[in-house]
Every structure is written in structure tokens, then in C-alpha cells.
Amino acid sequence: MVDKLTVLFLVLAVVILLVGVAVTxxxxxxxxxxxxxxxxxxxxxxxxxxxxMVTVDVVPRGG
Amino acid sequence: MANKxxxxxxxxxxxxxxxxxxxxARTAGITGMITGTSTxxxxxxxxxxxxxxxxxxxxxxxxxxxxxxxxxPPAFQTRNDGNVFINLSINASSLxxxxxxxxxxxxYKCNNVSGNWQGCKSTSPATQTTYANMxxxxxxxxxxxxxxxxxxxxxxxxxxxVPTDEGGGAKSSTVTFTSAYCNCG
Numbered sequence: 155m156v157d158k159l160t161v162l163f164l165v166l167a168v169v170i171l172l173v174g175v176a177v178t179x180x181x182x183x184x185x186x187x188x189x190x191x192x193x194x195x196x197x198x199x200x201x202x203x204x205x206x207m208v209t210v211d212v213v214p215r216g217g
Numbered sequence: 218m219a220n221k222x223x224x225x226x227x228x229x230x231x232x233x234x235x236x237x238x239x240x241x242a243r244t245a246g247i248t249g250m251i252t253g254t255s256t257x258x259x260x261x262x263x264x265x266x267x268x269x270x271x272x273x274x275x276x277x278x279x280x281x282x283x284x285x286x287x288x289x290p291p292a293f294q295t296r297n298d299g300n301v302f303i304n305l306s307i308n309a310s311s312l313x314x315x316x317x318x319x320x321x322x323x324x325y326k327c328n329n330v331s332g333n334w335q336g337c338k339s340t341s342p343a344t345q346t347t348y349a350n351m352x353x354x355x356x357x358x359x360x361x362x363x364x365x366x367x368x369x370x371x372x373x374x375x376x377x378x379v380p381t382d383e384g385g386g387a388k389s390s391t392v393t394f395t396s397a398y399c400n401c402g
Binding site: 167170171174200201202203204205206207208209210211212213214215 | 234278392
């Protein structure tokens with residue numbers, strides 16, 4: 155004969171088991187977590203210079 | 218019978234507690250998986266080079282005008298050799314003795330290089346698409362020049378008119394192109 159305490163204990167164990175399984179399943183579902191990308195504005199990016207040359211040969215007046 | 222049920226229920230209870238423990242640990246981030254972060258910093262580079270660095274108009278007479286829009290002579294060409302979008306500025310020393318900069322006798326504008334569609338955007342107010350007097354201090358004339366290999370070169374057209382009171386002889390002007398990082402890509 156099964157006593158009431160044993161049945162209660164069994165029911166409690168099953169409930170806990172189900173809760174545990176449920177929580178495990180829920181927390182196992184991958185959750186998308188957006189990646190936050192922080193872009194730091196470059197400070198002090200050096201400037202570069204290059205030079206060119208414009209040349210003209212001017213014909214002298216009356217030349 | 219009762220003992221067997223007690224044993225079974227105890228096992229169920231133990232399994233339930235273990236699963237709950239796993240759940241709590243997973244939720245709290247206590248797992249066996251190791252994570253790490255790797256960081257790579259790429260320096261911003263605004264290096265430029267001159268593809269065409271000399272504009273030689275050759276012999277010209279008093280009052281004569283010539284420019285590079287017909288590629289005779291070829292215009293300046295500046296290439297973005299860096300890894301970021303850049304703005305280009307221009308300034309130059311005076312070409313004429315009797316018409317120092319800025320003067321309508323010595324003007325410039327941006328132009329596109331064949332195959333480089335991004336070099337000179339007429340839609341940008343920061344781009345000089347019509348001839349302007351050559352400045353003595355750095356003045357932006359090309360905006361948002363790309364660094365990708367097919368769109369990284371822009372041209373600077375030069376237009377000169379020999380002043381009517383200019384003396385004869387060889388005239389030259391040093392043109393300086395300055396690149397600056399453009400946060401506009």
C-alpha cells in the first residue's frame with residue numbers, strides 16, 4: 155500500500171522534473187543578441203601633401 | 218512497493234534538481250564555454266601620390282589662354298593610396314609676376330579621371346567643378362575621394378591666361394595637394 159506521503163513526494167518530484175526540463179529547454183533556445191560596434195572617430199589622422207608644377211614659356215612681347 | 222516508489226521519486230527529484238541547477242548556471246552564464254575578444258586596430262591612412270605631377274603648357278603668347286580640359290596638356294592626377302575616404306585641398310604659388318594669386322589668369326577645378334567616377338562629384342557643394350582662382354592657402358576642391366582601386370584617382374584641371382603685361386620667359390608655379398580624412402564614406 156502506497157502511503158500519501160510517498161505519492162505526494164512522487165508528484166513533487168515529477169513537478170520539479172518538468173519545471174527543470176522546461177527551464178532547460180527555454181534557456182537553451184539561442185537568443186539573438188545584436189552586436190554593438192563602436193566606431194571611434196580617428197583623431198589626429200595625419201595629412202599628406204604632394205606637389206606638382208605648372209610651367210609656361212611666355213613669348214616676349216614683340217619676340 | 219513503497220520503498221521502490223520512494224527510490225524512484227528520489228531519483229526524479231535528484232534529476233529535477235540537477236536540471237534546475239544546469240538551468241540556473243546557464244542563465245547566469247556559468248558554463249564551460251570559454252569566450253574571448255580579439256581586437257584589431259587598422260590605422261587610418263590618407264597617403265596620396267601624384268599620377269601626373271607636371272602640367273607643361275609650353276610656349277604661350279601674351280593674352281593667350283589654354284587649359285587641360287582637353288588633356289593637352291594632361292591635367293594633374295592625384296591618387297588616394299590610403300585606406301579611408303579623403304578630401305583634397307589645393308593651393309599654389311603665383312604663376313605670373315604681374316598677376317599674383319588669386320587671379321583669373323590662373324584657375325583650377327576638379328575633373329574626373331576616366332574610369333574613376335568618384336573623383337569629382339558635382340552633387341557635392343564641397344567639390345569645385347567650375348574654374349576658380351587658384352588660392353594661396355589650402356582650399357578643399359575634391360570631396361570624398363574613394364580609396365578603392367578603381368575609384369581612387371581625381372584630376373585637377375588648370376586654366377591659364379597669360380596677362381597682357383606679363384614679361385617673357387619661363388614661368389612656373391608649385392601646386393600643393395593636401396589630403397585629409399573624410400568621415401563621409
